[in-house]
Amino acid sequence: MAAIVALLFVAVIFSVSSLGNALSSNYYDQTCPQAESAITNAVKKGMMNDRTVPAALLRMHFHDCFIRGCDGSVLLKSVGKNKAEKDGPPNISLHAFYVIDNAKKAIEALCPGVVSCADILALAARDAVTLSGGPTWDVPKGRKDGRISKASETRQLPAPTFNxxxxxxxxxxxxxxxxxxxxxxxxxxxxxxxxxxxxxxxxxxxxxxxxxxxxxxxxxxxxxxxxxxxxxxxxxxxxxxxxxxxxxxxxxxxxxxxxxxxxxxxxxxxxxxxxxxxxxxxxxxxxxxxxxxxxxxxxxxxxxxxxxxxxxxxxx
Structure with a gap:
């Protein structure tokens, strides 16, 4: 049974990774050209108040991508009986979600319903690295946001005790x-x-x-x-x-x-x-x-x- 689950999980990972071909570095050039600058401003503002923001955003993006692909599911809050990823044991220490919220709010004022939260997180992670003295790069864009977020799935994250x-x-x-x-x-x-x-x-x-x-x-x-x-x-x-x-x-x-x-x-x-x-x-x-x-x-x-x-x- 465990082997079947593992094989299914691998199949899901490869199926979602194949969708990466739809991503494009100029995805928002026509529909929301100011999106990236709005995200950068939100990250800069967060860093002014908290020097740990860059590390938090980079870790948040990693933890998002390793569960169901980079779909922003780590950003969802727990609702009713469903405990979301952010409340899973490996994610309890995640923080700086407000930076993503602020970026989203700014972008919604510019171009409503266009830019996904998953893309905002991917771009914020890039900005976190760049604004900390690291490299910059063109982030392929066009991710969509996921509807499912389960704390139980955070067990899939690589642990600090792994060999x-x-x-x-x-x-x-x-x-x-x-x-x-x-x-x-x-x-x-x-x-x-x-x-x-x-x-x-x-x-x-x-x-x-x-x-x-x-x-x-x-x-x-x-x-x-x-x-x-x-x-x-x-x-x-x-x-x-x-x-x-x-x-x-x-x-x-x-x-x-x-x-x-x-x-x-x-x-x-x-x-x-x-x-x-x-x-x-x-x-x-x-x-x-x-x-x-x-x-x-x-x-x-x-x-x-x-x-x-x-x-x-x-x-x-």
């Missing part, structure tokens, strides 16, 4: 390669992580070791200080890297120094192929940004929606 086999399976099911995995992991250069996402590496790692031996001792000690075994501080955690508001290749450099937070980060060093890519991106910012842009376009071209919502939080 390389689990990561490979998760990405390949979505038509993404190991290079895409390593490149997109570079998004961890932005943002902050709560203790719960790396607690497994610094406390009771296994029956004989308290700390993951692949983690640099001094780095592990600093994390244990911030996140003690019985931590009671609600928002305790650590930045993804010291330059956590700047999009750069520091993440890969730290990874090679055994100073990564997640098991899924460390896992990138467990195969010659992925370790080689980590080394390549650590030594060349240009190589990283080029690969990141390519993989972002590939991931964001997984589509699957049916409508253009007037309110990003509610099915039309």
């Amino acid at each position: 390389i086999s689990q990561l490979q399976q998760s990405f390949s099911q979505r038509g993404l390669s190991m290079e895409d995995l390593v490149a997109l992991s570079g998004g961890h250069t932005l943002g902050f992580s709560h203790c719960s996402s790396f607690q497994n590496r610094i406390h009771n790692f296994n029956t004989t070791q308290d700390v993951d031996p692949s983690m640099h001792p001094s780095f592990a000690a600093s994390l244990k200080n911030v996140c003690p075994a019985h931590n009671k501080v609600k928002n305790a955690g650590a930045t993804m890297d010291p330059s956590s508001t700047t999009f750069d290749n520091t993440y890969y450099k730290l990874l090679l120094q055994e100073k990564s937070l997640f098991s899924s980060d460390q896992a990138l060093l467990s195969t010659p192929n992925t370790k080689g890519l980590v080394s390549k991106f650590a030594s060349s910012q240009e190589a990283f940004t080029k690969a990141f842009v390519k993989s972002m376009i590939k991931m964001s071209s997984l589509t699957g929606g049916q409508e253009v919502r007037l309110d990003c939080r509610v099915v039309r």
Whole structure:
């Protein structure tokens, strides 16, 4: 039964990814030419009030695309007995939804009923990277918004505790390669992580070791200080890297120094192929940004929606 479900899931992923051919970089040139600038302004305004907005938007887009394709389903609110994606365990810490709401409101005033919430999120994620000092790129547009959002489906998201086999399976099911995995992991250069996402590496790692031996001792000690075994501080955690508001290749450099937070980060060093890519991106910012842009376009071209919502939080 599990195998049948897995095969059906793969079939769905490939069917929605094939719709990506309908996307176009000039999709709104005639119908809403000011859409992109309105989104950029909303992201800029959000960043002025909260420096974590870029990381939040990039993560939100990733979490959207990995469930039912990039269909804005992560934006929907829970209604009645249906618990939506945003209320699933991996998404509880998602924030900055108001930035998407503000962008949508501005766009609806310009061209009502034209621009999907899924496209707004994809463009906002691009702006988040660019405005943090990273690259820019033409985002293919024309996504539609999905009508289904289930918290139970967030179990499909790759977890910070995943090993390389689990990561490979998760990405390949979505038509993404190991290079895409390593490149997109570079998004961890932005943002902050709560203790719960790396607690497994610094406390009771296994029956004989308290700390993951692949983690640099001094780095592990600093994390244990911030996140003690019985931590009671609600928002305790650590930045993804010291330059956590700047999009750069520091993440890969730290990874090679055994100073990564997640098991899924460390896992990138467990195969010659992925370790080689980590080394390549650590030594060349240009190589990283080029690969990141390519993989972002590939991931964001997984589509699957049916409508253009007037309110990003509610099915039309």
